[in-house]
Amino acid sequence: MAKQNTVFKDAFNRCLTLLSETSALPSEPELGQALGVSRTTVRAILSRCEEVKLISWDKRRKIVLRRPEPSDYFPTEETDSLAERIERSFMRRILAGGAEPGMQINELELAREIGTGTTSVREFLIRFSRFGLIEKRPNSHWVLKGFTREFALELTEVREMFELRSAARFVTLPENDPAWAELKQIEAVHREILADIDNRYREFSELDERFHLLVHKSSSNRFIVDFYDVIAIVFHYHYQWNKANARERNARAMEEHLAYIAALQSRDPKQAEQACRRHLKSARETLLQSIP
Amino acid sequence: MAKQNTVFKDAFNRCLTLLSETSALPSEPELGQALGVSRTTVRAILSRCEEVKLISWDKRRKIVLRRPEPSDYFPTEETDSLAERIERSFMRRILAGGAEPGMQINELELAREIGTGTTSVREFLIRFSRFGLIEKRPNSHWVLKGFTREFALELTEVREMFELRSAARFVTLPENDPAWAELKQIEAVHREILADIDNRYREFSELDERFHLLVHKSSSNRFIVDFYDVIAIVFHYHYQWNKANARERNARAMEEHLAYIAALQSRDPKQAEQACRRHLKSARETLLQSIP
């Protein structure tokens, strides 16, 4: 097994969805564009569609023969890229499991446990090391530095610097900048979710990321934007892991977001700074509370 | 060739230096400690020393038979780790050579050119990507974003935030913090070099890194300290590449450093901030001037 064909499987699944809405498929390049894959993969998808009698395919004629059934789709486990699977396994181990700071991380063991080669694990660890949670001892093992109180404080310190800077930049964006429209949309989603908070509070995590990323992006600084990855991954797994009082917490955060959004929309730097500070402060407290 | 034995060769060379100063070598664990390698490597070194008749080795008795000669040492090219060689080749290509932004980077080609396997190149690129100069298109090539004006501006923006924060923290360090002693030493080296600037201005680059790293470290924030790597590598290669007016530039920077150091030593936050700002401003200008 040299390379997983997850790109193919994932694109195939998405193609089935397209296929359920039309009677014929477009040209190969067009389909490739729509699915975000190369023609090689498109042709593999078309071949399989033909094989399972979903379409008849003769050169430009690609006629849909029947609606796709659930059994036509590849199971979702098979469409995740290896990197995603490794990330999940790893985060589960270090965040959920009893992972003490100072623990050694073993590439081989990790690879065996996840059922993959060492190369992929190694590359994952290298990529992951920029999050500041692990550190390499050359020619030897990795060391887990742990999701500790210090880590959270260091992370939030930088986050606050960056977000304050970004928010200050945000209010100076020209009227026609698309960020304003996106901000309005995000505001609307906040209101929708708040209106049905009991059922939809779980959608906050994703919305939170969307909002803060938008703010960070207005910095036009790649280092600030890239750093948001670190924040996002920490909060992402943190939300999954720590579900106590989620409904309440999320509701409060969304109220803060709305105040923050209104302050940005006011274009007044002072107001924006204050609202930003308020929200960041409570976000930091929430994060710290969950750390023993 | 599965793994280069650069650790062995480098440690062997360093062992020869030790060996030229004593008549007998210590125990294996002790030697391992001194050279920073495992006992396995120590034993390989001892074996080779015995082979070339540098020592006689019988269990605990390791008697030096003769002084090492230049020909006993491994050539320096062989002691650099693969990662270092890849970094140098790569930086030469992208900084010195005509490397336009948007250029594609090809792992295979790079590997062939450097004379190494693709895995190492790949891992280097992943590690290097955090410097914001390259970006990966999944399942496809890397894209060079280029050492452009924007890059320099984004880099210095973050640098200034971080260094101002660190300098503010520095002045609050307790009297007995070792940073104060180190600062004094660094100050002394500045004066020494300035006294003989015509001959020694080339030493500035290293001193610059030492000084700013000390400042950044006082932040006690891993993200701030780690970010200094980015700054260091950029300035390191930048100095190598752009040598116009080096003597003059370095002298001026050192004067600024001395003012900055004095301001830190005054423990007055206002003064420190001002001196820091002044120096950062001129550092930014210097960097920008060298970019077309």
Place this chain on the structure above:
DNA sequence: ATTTTGTCTTTTATCTACAATAGACAGAAT
């Protein structure tokens, strides 16, 4: 009672191989 050595096992760093995927080009179809 430590510390050192001899021996052995485990892990890392690196290379090579190969399937999946991207991408190039000429001829075919509109």
Place this chain on the structure above:
DNA sequence: ATTCTGTCTATTGTAGATAAAAGACAAAAT
């Protein structure tokens, strides 16, 4: 004249293999 398809080549992602290096443990030496 453009767009699409068939075919072919090049590159990436991943596994597996292997030498170098780290490290564990018991027996030997101080």
